Amino acid sequence: MTIKVPKVIDELESKIVNTLKLSRFKNQLVGKGYVTGLKAVTYLLNIPKPTIFMSKGASINLCESVSQFGLNKLLIVTDQALYDTGLLDPVLEQLNLSGMKYSLFTEVEPDPTFTVVESGLRKYRQQNCDSVMAIGGGSSIDAAKVIALAASNEVSPRDLVGILKGKKPSAPFFAIPTTAGTGSEATIGAVISDSITHKKELVIDTKIVPLVAALDPDLMKGLPPAITAATGMDALTHLVESYLSGMANEESDYYSRSGIQMIFENLPKVYKRGNNAKAREKMALASYYGGLTINIAGLGYVHAFAHQLGAKYKLPHG
Ligand SMILES: NC(=O)c1ccc[n+]([C@@H]2O[C@H](COP(=O)([O-])OP(=O)(O)OC[C@H]3O[C@@H](n4cnc5c(N)ncnc54)[C@H](O)[C@@H]3O)[C@@H](O)[C@H]2O)c1
Ligand SMILES: [Fe+2]
Structure with missing residues (x-):
């Protein structure tokens, strides 16, 4: 027995098949370009590594060293829940002792969005900061990376999505991870979410690697x-x-x-x-x-x- 399929279904099916074929082809093209670009970055460019302070007290050592860079004011990028635990207190105390001025930005949420990064960038400008320090998990570090690069390049964070979009070096950037983790303190990537498209966008740039990072177990014990x-x-x-x-x-x-x-x-x-x-x-x-x-x-x-x-x-x- 043969089933008679209405013509409209036949047409619909061929439309779907063609659309899928096209989008698969497009994805392959975009994917290939993207992978080639990434390979070029990793093969051809010198990827910097941060100077690392390690072990107990590393975050305090990092703060002492930051005060010797001749900077004016740091934007400290973190999340409110972490700040409320009091974990940052010894670090902030050390910055005060070293005479390093800072302004706190605590609006980072897990999987930070462009809205959060834009808000951090506004604070950086309003507070006349000239450098950025991330204290937190990958979310705070990624948000801080993009704030620092957008600040020095005087562009919107969205303009940095893609490979090597920053023309000028990032504002001096320091990182203290509190999770172990993303390894974002070492990577050339930052992941920022788009709350409208529900996509995670990637900023890939050798300029976003921090100058100095601290791997301090004291900040991870809790x-x-x-x-x-x-x-x-x-x-x-x-x-x-x-x-x-x-x-x-x-x-x-x-x-x-x-x-x-x-x-x-x-x-x-x-x-x-x-x-x-x-x-x-x-x-x-x-x-x-x-x-x-x-x-x-x-x-x-x-x-x-x-x-x-x-x-x-x-x-x-x-
Ligand atoms: N840039 C990269 O190379 C890279 C790599 C992997 C993942 N990522 C991104 O990093 C983000 C995830 O980062 P994550 O997994 O570190 O988590 P997170 O930064 O989102 O933090 C998760 C939660 O842990 C809490 N927290 C962090 N440290 C704490 C501590 N010491 N004590 C108590 N609570 C603490 C935070 O307040 C938050 O609620 C994602 O957006 C992911 O896409 C980036
Ligand atoms: Fe990961």
Whole structure:
């Protein structure tokens, strides 16, 4: 028996098939251009690394050093929940002691949006800041990176989406991660969400790597187990995906292998006992290695999925 399909359905089907074919072709073209651009950045350009302070007291050492850069005023970029825990108090106290002026911007939310970044940029300008310090997880660091680059280039944050869109160096930028984590303190990327399209946009630029970063276990001891686990899985995924990447080399393999080992040994420890400083320190280093290896070898399908799901459903990145 043959079923007679109405003509209109036939037409509709061929329309859908053609549209899908076209969009697949377009995606492949855009994707190829994007990957070629990324490869060019990682092969041809010298990717800077931040100067790193490590271990207990690293964030205090970083504040002492920042006061010697001859800067006028820092914009400190963080999130309100973190600020309310009092975790930033010793860092701010050290800046006061060193005579370093600052203005606080606490509006960052997980998966920061362009609206948040634009608000931070306005504050930077109103307060006559000339430099930026991020204290927080990947969300604060990414927002701060884009504020610092947009400020020096006198452009809107949206103009920086893409590869190497900043013409001038970023405003002096410092980072203190409080999760381990994104490794954003090392990467040439910043992820900013668009609240209208529900897409995560990428700013990729060698100029957004911080000048100095502090890997301080003291700032991570209070990280709740659920965030410890999610952020630790994010770091592990960076290390595994870049290890499997076709762009991996001997240097990135070194970071990946050592980082993966540190996470297997230490993530269960910090999940069970958050204030294990030694294990927190190893997690911070593994996360930093994750950032270094992404810069060389990039990521894979897990992140491609995670970014879409995170932007649409506000799922934690890790
Ligand atoms: N730039 C990059 O290379 C890169 C890489 C991976 C992910 N990302 C981006 O980073 C973002 C995720 O960052 P994240 O996973 O670090 O989380 P986050 O910065 O969004 O923070 C998550 C939550 O943890 C809290 N928190 C942070 N540190 C804390 C501490 N020490 N104690 C108690 N609470 C604390 C924050 O207040 C927040 O509520 C996503 O937007 C993701 O797309 C960027
Ligand atoms: Fe990630």
